[in-house]
Amino acid sequence: MLIRPAVEADWETLKALRLASLLDSPKAFGLSHAEVAQYGEQQWRQRASGRSGPVYFLAWEGDLPVGMVGGVIDRHDEYQLIAMWVRPESRGTAVASRLVEAVEDHARSLGRHSVVLSVAPDNSRACRFYQRQGFVFGEATESLASHPDVLLRRMERQMPV
Template sequence: MARLRRIRLEALRAEPSSFASRFEDWGILSDDEWRQRLNDPVFIAFNNGEPIGIMGVKRFRPRKMAHRATLVMVYLRESFRSTGFAKNLLDVVIDFARGEGILQIELAVNAESLAASRFYQRHGFIEVGRIPGGLLDHDGEIDDVIMVRRLRE
């Protein structure tokens, strides 16, 4: 749990405009609250035993929507970007999702995060819409770009 806490808090601190959650909200959680918030699968990328990335998948609960899941908590330490770690982590999550019978992965990405949007596009995600002002940041409103990848082949 300590490694997960460390990389999640690093992500929230390093990229605050990329997440709906705030560092201040997660930083004060008790161990029980961490466990409750992490009921869905979370995958961590390591380099030499050190956590450097995180990616979670949250399945929709209603039975008619259980074939869908949302990619959450996506982060890779900046010094490891463009090294293949992000692709490997995404591949692990997608393989897991397929094994669970998930047919579609969805995500919301900050419209200002062009590198992230391009990464998802390179890996089969397509933009299906936008939520204007999806996030409120210190600097104002930021649109969310909604992207989807079908997992059936």
């Protein structure tokens, strides 16, 4: 398995993974499939290159892209893990944990000592996974932009210095 930052040339792969994630788990992300499907090539190129803010990491098993995750400094000046998704046939393998490690390594390279994320508490599989990775629940909740009926809880992982 290879985990690496996306580059501009990966725009079609990032697009395919992102759209697949939104079809597979529509209530897990702040954007809807309909919104994201409207992005043009230039927007995807910017996202893949990191010029739009988040840095995306892609997981590959041979020539097959099997997962993605993003990392970004959010409006609260915290390093946030976003857009985590692994193809169903690769779940339960090391793909997800390796993607989280890539985000944590990137956060450390920016001098950050913690990573935050938001997750729906009823997404029990994701919650258990993040807890195994060392994330703990905080008190903050917010509504999911794409599905306001879904309340998210904040999780945070303090990383060793």
